[in-house]
Amino acid sequence: xxxxxxxxxxxxxxxxxxxxxxxVSRFFGDERQRLSQELQERIAAAxxxxxxxxNQMARGLKGGRSRLIGMLVADIxxxxxxxxxxxIESVCQAHGYSLMVANTNNDPAQERRHLELxxxxxxxxxxxxxAGSPDRELAKLAEQGTPLVLVDRELGxxxxxxxxxDDARAIDQALDHLQTxxxxxxxxxxxxxxxxxxxxxxxxxxxxxxxxxxxxxxxHCLTLDADAAELDDAIGAFLVRPGTAPKxxxxxxxxxxxxxxxxxxxxxxxxxxxxxMGIDELEWCAxxxxxxxxxxxxxxxxxxxAVENLLxxxxxxxxxxxxxxxxxxxxxxxxxxxxxxxxxxxxxxSP
Amino acid sequence: xxxxxxxxxxxxxxxxxxxxxxxVSRFFGDERQRLSQELQERIAAAxxxxxxxxNQMARGLKGGRSRLIGMLVADIxxxxxxxxxxxIESVCQAHGYSLMVANTNNDPAQERRHLELxxxxxxxxxxxxxAGSPDRELAKLAEQGTPLVLVDRELGxxxxxxxxxDDARAIDQALDHLQTxxxxxxxxxxxxxxxxxxxxxxxxxxxxxxxxxxxxxxxHCLTLDADAAELDDAIGAFLVRPGTAPKxxxxxxxxxxxxxxxxxxxxxxxxxxxxxMGIDELEWCAxxxxxxxxxxxxxxxxxxxAVENLLxxxxxxxxxxxxxxxxxxxxxxxxxxxxxxxxxxxxxxSP
DNA sequence: AACTAGAGTGGGAACGTTCCCATTTCGATT
DNA sequence: AATCGAAATGGGAACGTTCCCACTCTAGTT
Numbered sequence: 001x002x003x004x005x006x007x008x009x010x011x012x013x014x015x016x017x018x019x020x021x022x023x024v025s026r027f028f029g030d031e032r033q034r035l036s037q038e039l040q041e042r043i044a045a046a047x048x049x050x051x052x053x054x055n056q057m058a059r060g061l062k063g064g065r066s067r068l069i070g071m072l073v074a075d076i077x078x079x080x081x082x083x084x085x086x087x088i089e090s091v092c093q094a095h096g097y098s099l100m101v102a103n104t105n106n107d108p109a110q111e112r113r114h115l116e117l118x119x120x121x122x123x124x125x126x127x128x129x130x131a132g133s134p135d136r137e138l139a140k141l142a143e144q145g146t147p148l149v150l151v152d153r154e155l156g157x158x159x160x161x162x163x164x165x166d167d168a169r170a171i172d173q174a175l176d177h178l179q180t181x182x183x184x185x186x187x188x189x190x191x192x193x194x195x196x197x198x199x200x201x202x203x204x205x206x207x208x209x210x211x212x213x214x215x216x217x218x219x220h221c222l223t224l225d226a227d228a229a230e231l232d233d234a235i236g237a238f239l240v241r242p243g244t245a246p247k248x249x250x251x252x253x254x255x256x257x258x259x260x261x262x263x264x265x266x267x268x269x270x271x272x273x274x275x276x277m278g279i280d281e282l283e284w285c286a287x288x289x290x291x292x293x294x295x296x297x298x299x300x301x302x303x304x305x306a307v308e309n310l311l312x313x314x315x316x317x318x319x320x321x322x323x324x325x326x327x328x329x330x331x332x333x334x335x336x337x338x339x340x341x342x343x344x345x346x347x348x349x350s351p
Numbered sequence: 352x353x354x355x356x357x358x359x360x361x362x363x364x365x366x367x368x369x370x371x372x373x374x375v376s377r378f379f380g381d382e383r384q385r386l387s388q389e390l391q392e393r394i395a396a397a398x399x400x401x402x403x404x405x406n407q408m409a410r411g412l413k414g415g416r417s418r419l420i421g422m423l424v425a426d427i428x429x430x431x432x433x434x435x436x437x438x439i440e441s442v443c444q445a446h447g448y449s450l451m452v453a454n455t456n457n458d459p460a461q462e463r464r465h466l467e468l469x470x471x472x473x474x475x476x477x478x479x480x481x482a483g484s485p486d487r488e489l490a491k492l493a494e495q496g497t498p499l500v501l502v503d504r505e506l507g508x509x510x511x512x513x514x515x516x517d518d519a520r521a522i523d524q525a526l527d528h529l530q531t532x533x534x535x536x537x538x539x540x541x542x543x544x545x546x547x548x549x550x551x552x553x554x555x556x557x558x559x560x561x562x563x564x565x566x567x568x569x570x571h572c573l574t575l576d577a578d579a580a581e582l583d584d585a586i587g588a589f590l591v592r593p594g595t596a597p598k599x600x601x602x603x604x605x606x607x608x609x610x611x612x613x614x615x616x617x618x619x620x621x622x623x624x625x626x627x628m629g630i631d632e633l634e635w636c637a638x639x640x641x642x643x644x645x646x647x648x649x650x651x652x653x654x655x656x657a658v659e660n661l662l663x664x665x666x667x668x669x670x671x672x673x674x675x676x677x678x679x680x681x682x683x684x685x686x687x688x689x690x691x692x693x694x695x696x697x698x699x700x701s702p
Numbered sequence: 703a704a705c706t707a708g709a710g711t712g713g714g715a716a717c718g719t720t721c722c723c724a725t726t727t728c729g730a731t732t
Numbered sequence: 733a734a735t736c737g738a739a740a741t742g743g744g745a746a747c748g749t750t751c752c753c754a755c756t757c758t759a760g761t762t
Contacts, residue, residue: 007473007495009748020712025750036710051491056471057411058748062717066408076437079430086427089454093461098468101452103440110444117449120407122358140402144358261638284635287612360718371742376720387740409718413747706761713754724743731736 008050017046028054060122069097069310070123072114074131076103080254080280080299081129084151087303088127095311097124106131119146125310127151128160131196147313149306154197159323161313163306165279165297166327167198171205173332174250174277174295179213181338183275184245186210187238188219189231189260190252202252202279216243224259235263239274246340248275254282261288271337281333290336298328359401368397379405411473420448420661421474423465425482427454431605431631431650432480435502438654439478446662448475457482470497476661478502479511482547498664500657505548510674512664514657516630516648517678518549522556524683525601525628525646530564532689534626535596537561538589539570540582540611541603553603553630567594575610586614590625597691599626605633612639622688632684641687649679 010028014021019039026034027043035043046052060066069092073081085101092099100123102114112134118126119141128138129151138158142148148160178186188206193199203219210217220234238247249264251257257278264276265288272290281296305326313321361379365372370390377385378394386394397403411417420443424432436452443450451474453465463485469477470492479489480502489509493499499511529537539557544550554570561568571585589598600615602608608629615627616639623641632647656677664672 011748021749022712022714022751023710025748026711029750034710039710051495053467053470055412055473055748056468057408057417057473058717059750060408060717061406061412061719061748062750064717076440077433079428082428082433086454089427093464098451098453098472100449102449103437113444116404117407119404121449122406122408144402258634265638265640282635283609284633284638287609287616287635288638289616289640362718372719373721373742373744374740376718377741380720385740390740406718409747410720411747412718412749413720415747704762707759709757709759711754711756714752716751717749719747721746722744724741726741727739729736729738732734 007055008052010052010054013043013047013050013052016050017042019043066122066124067097068121068123069099069125069127069307070118070121071099071101071127072111072118072130073101073103074106074129076101078255079282080152080297083299084129084303084306087300088307089303091304091307091311095307097307097311104130108134112137115141125149125307125314127306127310128155129153131194147310149309151302151306152196152198154325155195161309161324161326163302163309163326164198164328165302166329167201168205169327170279170295170330171202171209173330174279175206175209175213175215177293177332177334178248178250178275178277178338179215181248181275182246182340183248183338184215185241185243185247186215186217186250187235187247188217188250188252189234189256190219190221191256192221192223199252206250216245224255228259231259232263232266235260236267239267239269246273246275248277248338251276251278254278254280257282257285257292257294261292270341272339273341275340276337279330285333286335288337290339293335293338294333295330296333297330301328358406359403361403361405364394364397364401364403367401368393370394417473417475418448419472419474420450420476420478420658421469421472422450422452422478423462423469423481424452424454425457425480427452429606430633431503431648434650435480435654435657438651439658440654442655442658442662446658448658448662455481459485463488466492476500476658476665478657478661479506480504482545498661500660502653502657503547503549505676506546512660512675512677514653514660514677515549515679516653517680518552519556520678521630521646521681522553522560524681525630526557526560526564526566528644528683528685529599529601529626529628529689530566532599532626533597533691534599534689535566536592536594536598537566537568537601538586538598539568539601539603540585540607541570541572542607543572543574550603557601567596575606579610582610583614583617586611587618590618590620597624597626599628599689602627602629605629605631608633608636608643608645612643621692623690624692626691627688630681636684637686639688641690644686644689645684646681647684648681652679 010021010024014024023035023039024043032040075081089099100118102118104111104114111130115134115137125147127149135155135157142159150160150162152164154162190199190203193203206219222230249260251260277293279295281294285292285294361372361375365375374386374390375394383391422439426432440450451469453469455462455465462481466485466488476498478500486506486508493509493511501511501513503515505513541550541554544554557570573581600611602611628644630646632645636643636645
């Protein structure tokens with residue numbers, strides 16, 4: 001019919017409805033009550049007929065409100081990140097914000113790039129779960145008035161709210177559980193702590209924790225993707241090391257749990273006789289016999305809390321109040337992988 | 352220092368650099384070559400000093416190019432969707448586009464809502480992987496000139512490109528594999544086909560396929576979240592049904608595979624003696640002994656193809672050429688779950 | 703009868719860009 | 733010497749909104 005079905009504008013609707021742009025603007029903004037019933041109907045009809053939808057870009061320009069929340073994710077294929085993102089998204093939506101997600105593939109260069117993009121779209125708030133973390137840029141952003149929330153990891157110099165797991169307590173829970181279950185010699189496996197605060201806290205607490213509890217322990221940090229062989233070697237060495245107490249592996253996060261489980265399986269290790277436990281609950285942990293014990297993070301709560309923090313600063317404009325930290329407790333889900341077979345009873349050692 | 356560190360604008364930079372907004376615009380657009388070396392340096396310095404970043408909203412307004420690609424995802428927690436999304440994101444990025452993701456939780460109302468939002472931001476193209484699918488709205492969008500790509504599923508009336516798996520061929524591969532492996536009696540488990548074309552194609556091909564091959568078979572569609580009990584019942588009934596040939600289950604997608612595996616494990620079924628196979632490769636499929644046979648989808652390729660399609664239409668402006676369908680082949684990954692134990696040899700039946 | 707309040711409406715200037723169209727300068731060509 | 737073209741720059745009108753500030757009623761108050 002009409003050869004050029006361009007998107008129509010406010011003015012066109014106004015014209016079609018025989019009124020002014022101001023009234024149409026009021027209709028689509030939140031000021032309908034100011035319009036007479038009759039005018040409202042005319043506008044609604046015209047808008048529908050023309051297939052009009054307000055242009056959010058133009059709105060953002062004038063009003064200064066983009067209604068956009070940005071999120072910087074280190075690795076979108078990590079189930080943890082996705083779960084948190086899910087929580088974030090629902091809160092955003094509930095408050096009329098849209099979420100703009102940028103995946104950085106754990107690459108500082110991409111982080112910087114994406115951060116720039118996000119600010120170019122004038123996101124009103126930013127959730128950051130990044131690796132290398134362009135601190136300087138983030139700090140500048142915060143300074144310019146964009147509220148920031150860090151998820152799972154802090155960044156030393158950046159004054160921002162933080163939401164995450166109570167890492168220290170989680171490690172304590174793990175150690176307590178393993179000790180109670182009868183394991184006495186531990187290997188902690190983590191990705192390199194680099195600049196990720198949660199990894200660092202977990203590692204340190206592990207070191208302290210085993211000392212406090214009189215356990216034998218050792219920690220190993222490695223990049224999983226790079227040297228699969230290294231992980232295999234480390235675990236191999238741990239397993240053959242002569243020792244008196246039952247051995248167990250503690251995995252710093254879900255990705256590590258996956259990698260470690262693969263290695264153990266390849267080595268034909270029976271889970272339980274060698275203990276296995278990981279932070280992060282994954283959908284398959286119950287399926288690998290005899291079930292892998294995990295510490296579940298309340299991912300949804302973490303995501304929600306992140307945005308709620310953001311929105312609070314945004315709306316109450318207590319923008320400059322000091323940074324808050326919110327820490328959630330992990331939930332222990334005990335399964336067979338930390339249950340010693342009978343013959344491994346504490347009082348006896350097999351030859 | 353400065354009490355009001357507002358974001359600075361083009362004009363401010365121009366002023367600071369002692370030049371006009373046009374030149375600054377040229378500097379940040381792609382027309383630097385038109386500026387003298389000296390002026391370029393002055394602008395760069397001023398911009399840096401003021402911490403200037405172009406406002407993408409304003410750019411979008413004037414130029415009509417939002418540089419935004421939208422994506423409607425039915426379920427962001429589905430690893431398949433995330434994998435596809437990953438492919439999409441990298442191509443977007445490579446071409447200077449940003450991705451705006453909207454998760455619809457399989458809810459038509461949210462789909463509509465989010466679609467509206469996406470168009471409000473004037474996304475230049477749209478990737479759709481939705482459930483209920485507001486066909487009308489999508490059709491209108493397409494009509495208005497926004498390129499559309501459907502992923503994994505088609506929508507009858509919407510004239511749009513489509514990228515996905517060669518579903519029919521995949522089912523054939525599965526049936527061939529199962530038959531060769533010695534299974535003769537099959538149960539196909541799927542979520543309700545409803546309006547999802549890929550599910551429908553797979554189901555129909557299964558029905559035809561077993562007939563063609565002279566296999567005994569049956570299909571069951573159910574919503575996984577709602578009645579976990581129903582799945583258990585269905586599988587139970589299938590397993591006890593008297594039959595002569597070895598039995599196997601075929602799962603229509605990754606979510607089904609997960610649910611089915613849970614049921615089988617709870618029922619203490621040994622995988623292999625009852626065959627199990629699923630579409631979609633999941634990271635844990637190798638870990639559940641003796642390994643679950645899958646048909647892997649080339650998710651990354653699918654995502655990339657989706658955006659490439661979009662960009663082609665966007666840039667070559669062959670906007671009105673007829674819809675294209677791109678189908679990828681699945682890759683069979685054979686594992687223990689479709690390997691019959693010896694005593695199940697074809698020529699004999701156990702008592 | 704003049705005044706006020708408020709409800710309903712509209713005009714026009716922003717918002718921060720891009721892009722079309724000048725204008726200036728200067729060396730090269732007629 | 734007059735003309736031309738190209739290179740380097742700038743002025744100003746859009747883009748589609750919002751929002752401030754009118755303006756016009758009608759009805760109630762003095």
